[in-house]
Amino acid sequence: MHQTLLLRSPAGPAAPLGPLTVFLATARLDITEAFRARWFHFYALVFCGLVGVLLGFGLTESRVMGFQGLSRTLVTYTQLAMAILPIFVLISTVRTIAGDREAGVYEYMLALPIPLSVWYAGRFAGRFAGRFVVSVLPVVLALVIAALWGVANGVGVPWRHLALDIGLLVVLIWCFLGISFLISTLTRSADAAQTVAFVVWIVLVAALDLVLLGLLIRKQIPAEAVVGIALINPLQVFRTGSMLLFDPQLVLLGPAAWTLFDIFGERGFLIWAFVYPLLLGLLTASLGAIIFRRSDLS
Amino acid sequence: MIRIEGLRKRFRGAVVVDGIDLAIPAGQRMALVGSNGAGKTTLIRCLLGEYHYEGRITVDGLSPHGDRAALLMRTAFVPQLPPPLRMPVSELVRFVARVSGVDPRAVAAIAERLSLPLEPIRSRAFNKLSGGQKQKLLVAIALARDVDFLILDEPAANLDPPARAALFDLMAERGDATMIISSHRIDEIAGLVNRVVELDRGRVALDDHVVETLAPDRLLRCEVRLGAQEPVFARAALDWGLQPDDSGLMWRGAIPAPDRLRFLGFLTRYSALIVAIRVEEHEHADASP
Numbered sequence: 001m002h003q004t005l006l007l008r009s010p011a012g013p014a015a016p017l018g019p020l021t022v023f024l025a026t027a028r029l030d031i032t033e034a035f036r037a038r039w040f041h042f043y044a045l046v047f048c049g050l051v052g053v054l055l056g057f058g059l060t061e062s063r064v065m066g067f068q069g070l071s072r073t074l075v076t077y078t079q080l081a082m083a084i085l086p087i088f089v090l091i092s093t094v095r096t097i098a099g100d101r102e103a104g105v106y107e108y109m110l111a112l113p114i115p116l117s118v119w120y121a122g123r124f125a126g127r128f129a130g131r132f133v134v135s136v137l138p139v140v141l142a143l144v145i146a147a148l149w150g151v152a153n154g155v156g157v158p159w160r161h162l163a164l165d166i167g168l169l170v171v172l173i174w175c176f177l178g179i180s181f182l183i184s185t186l187t188r189s190a191d192a193a194q195t196v197a198f199v200v201w202i203v204l205v206a207a208l209d210l211v212l213l214g215l216l217i218r219k220q221i222p223a224e225a226v227v228g229i230a231l232i233n234p235l236q237v238f239r240t241g242s243m244l245l246f247d248p249q250l251v252l253l254g255p256a257a258w259t260l261f262d263i264f265g266e267r268g269f270l271i272w273a274f275v276y277p278l279l280l281g282l283l284t285a286s287l288g289a290i291i292f293r294r295s296d297l298s
Numbered sequence: 299m300i301r302i303e304g305l306r307k308r309f310r311g312a313v314v315v316d317g318i319d320l321a322i323p324a325g326q327r328m329a330l331v332g333s334n335g336a337g338k339t340t341l342i343r344c345l346l347g348e349y350h351y352e353g354r355i356t357v358d359g360l361s362p363h364g365d366r367a368a369l370l371m372r373t374a375f376v377p378q379l380p381p382p383l384r385m386p387v388s389e390l391v392r393f394v395a396r397v398s399g400v401d402p403r404a405v406a407a408i409a410e411r412l413s414l415p416l417e418p419i420r421s422r423a424f425n426k427l428s429g430g431q432k433q434k435l436l437v438a439i440a441l442a443r444d445v446d447f448l449i450l451d452e453p454a455a456n457l458d459p460p461a462r463a464a465l466f467d468l469m470a471e472r473g474d475a476t477m478i479i480s481s482h483r484i485d486e487i488a489g490l491v492n493r494v495v496e497l498d499r500g501r502v503a504l505d506d507h508v509v510e511t512l513a514p515d516r517l518l519r520c521e522v523r524l525g526a527q528e529p530v531f532a533r534a535a536l537d538w539g540l541q542p543d544d545s546g547l548m549w550r551g552a553i554p555a556p557d558r559l560r561f562l563g564f565l566t567r568y569s570a571l572i573v574a575i576r577v578e579e580h581e582h583a584d585a586s587p
Contacts, residue, residue, distance in 0.1 A: 017397060025396040033385055108381040108436070111346045111449075112397050113370040297348040 022114050023122045030126025043088055044134045050080060051138040055146060077139060078165055078242040082235060085135055085169070086176045086204070090197040093127050093180035097292060099190035106297040116297075120289045124181060131173045140166060161245045164270065168242050171277040175234045178281030182288040185295070207233045227259050234277050241273025299323055300345070300447070300476065304353035307340050307500075314340045315351070316500035322493075324358075324446070327477040331484050332497035338480045339378060341497070342451055345478070346375060357447065371398065374440035378451040378480070380424075380432035387427070387435065388420040394439050404442035411468060412438060412461050429456040441468050448472060451480045454487075466490060484566075488559035506559075516555040516579060522565065523548050523574040531568050538564065555579070 034040045054077050100106055110119065143162055180197065187193040205211075207229050230236045244266060261269055300322040307315040315337045322328055330338050343349045347362030347369065355362055360369040383390060395402050406416045414434040424432065433456040440448065448469075454462045469477070469490055481487050484494065496504035520540065524531065527546045535542075538561065540551035553561050558577070565572060 017399065022397050025393055029385065029389070029393050032389065036384065103382050104377075104379055105381045105383065107343065107348060107379075108375070108377050109383075110348060111370060111373070111375040111377070112394060113367045114397055115367045294350070296343075296350060298343060 019118045022118045026119055026122025027126040030123050031129050034130035039092060047135050048138045051142045055142045074165055082239050085172055087201045089131055089173055089176040090180050090201055093177055094184045094193040094197040095190040097184035098187045098193040102189050110297050116293050117289055120292050124285055128177055136169050164245055165242055168238055171274055172238045175277035175281040178285035182284040185288040185291040204233055204235045208236055234280055237273050237276055301356045306352040307349055314500050318502055324476055326493055327491040328493045328495055329487050329491040330478055330480040330495055336497040337500040338497055339451060342449055372445050373447040374443040374445045376436050376440045376450045376453045380436055383424040385424060386421050387424055390424050398443055400443045405438050408441050409438035412464050433457055437465060448475045448477045484563055488563040517552040518555055518558060519552050519578050521550050521576040524571050525573045528571050
């Protein structure tokens with residue numbers, strides 16, 4: 001005999017649950033899904049391996065040269081991160097909206113009482129947390145180890161530089177996550193989204209300081225245009241910002257970065273290096289949210 | 299009450315739903331039938347607020363877009379194709395419970411009635427379940443929710459016969475909910491519905507209010523002539539109260555008028571066997587067949 005009393009939820013149709021509850025449930029779903037994915041384990045292995053190797057070299061070097069060796073290790077990591085992190089964020093994120101729409105996930109999941117903007121925000125937060133865990137957390141942990149090692153050996157730790165560099169990594173993730181979500185809402189298939197993401201990355205890499213230098217010389221492009229491009233290229237902004245922390249003379253960078261530094265000064269450029277990617281990420285993600293709400297879900 | 303007025307949906311210029319007007323009173327159970335591409339799923343997705351459309355839809359005064367969360371809180375849905383979710387079963391049930399307020403114990407109880415014990419599969423990825431298991435789980439989640447509207451798109455498509463029978467029993471128990479059941483097989487859901495709307499190329503081709511046109515106390519006289527004797531048909535026909543003549547080829551009887559759809563659905567299974575059908579309105583139920 002069936003227990004019919006159990007066959008319905010005790011409460012009748014209720015008011016929609018609070019946005020925060022739905023947001024947290026969606027973000028949690030996204031994070032746990034990421035933790036189960038193979039790509040996540042692969043990237044985590046790559047980033048952890050990279051940090052581990054660099055940390056090993058950094059500690060070895062710093063026995064001779066003090067904490068400066070470790071600082072250089074961090075610079076190396078941020079330079080590598082600049083090359084890897086944006087494409088990692090783009091490729092692993094652009095499938096989010098387009099892929100789920102294409103696969104028919106939304107037909108069911110968004111027939112549940114979930115406001116679209118809350119779902120979008122929850123997924124954004126989940127993706128952000130996932131990318132943070134993969135790419136920034138290993139650095140933070142490595143730096144904690146390194147800092148403890150530095151303190152134990154009586155070597156000064158450049159806390160400000162470390163905090164700023166980690167902050168720059170975080171805003172870089174944020175920025176490219178926003179761009180990824182915009183691409184994902186604009187494209188109708190996961191393949192198209194990945195192609196667009198790759199093109200965007202190539203364009204941004206091509207617009208880096210050193211490439212621009214070639215253009216400046218060969219094509220006689222006005223210096224203002226080159227500086228302007230460098231200023232709005234989030235990769236260049238990150239690169240300049242992160243190098244600025246360790247190399248105030250910017251001897252390692254090209255003319256655009258030097259000009260930017262000349263215009264803004266260290267403090268001004270650091271503010272720009274944090275505010276601009278944050279705003280760009282927010283703007284692109286918001287635009288994506290508007291397009292998502294206005295387009296068909298399946 | 300669901301009101302659909304002048305609903306039109308195009309995809310890149312192609313009109314898929316072409317000016318549908320429907321009013322579905324509270325508590326009505328409507329079968330939505332039609333061939334592939336008739337517009338059934340598109341109509342359902344418009345109702346769920348998943349498509350933008352021309353025209354107007356209100357559900358108890360709520361708009362699928364403007365009042366999305368409030369409306370979906372009162373609506374449960376089973377899709378035709380289960381989504382390719384990689385999350386474990388327990389995660390899916392937990393998520394739905396969190397966002398819709400459904401009791402996971404109620405989901406488990408209904409799944410059990412559909413012959414799907416959740417405990418052994420709770421850690422399995424949803425997309426690794428068989429087609430039938432996925433369908434049962436989604437049906438269990440939908441029916442466990444205490445909602446006013448049930449929208450089921452081919453709910454029995456992947457179910458085995460016992461699960462199908464259990465599903466229809468469960469749906470019959472939900473007498474209070476307004477239901478829209480999309481199906482290719484009207485015979486399966488005929489006994490559950492009191493209205494049939496057939497779509498053809500995005501338009502309403504047939505709108506049959508079964509109960510309104512046939513009083514519940516009336517009988518239909520039926521005659522069915524077969525081309526050959528068939529024991530399986532004979533057993534089913536006897537269940538319907540039909541009697542054969544001496545040749546065993548002509549079957550006669552009377553059926554309650556509200557069972558008309560279900561009876562015709564039963565006959566469709568033997569369409570190759572049947573050479574003639576006659577169904578006409580008869581006297582009241584107390585009259586002899």
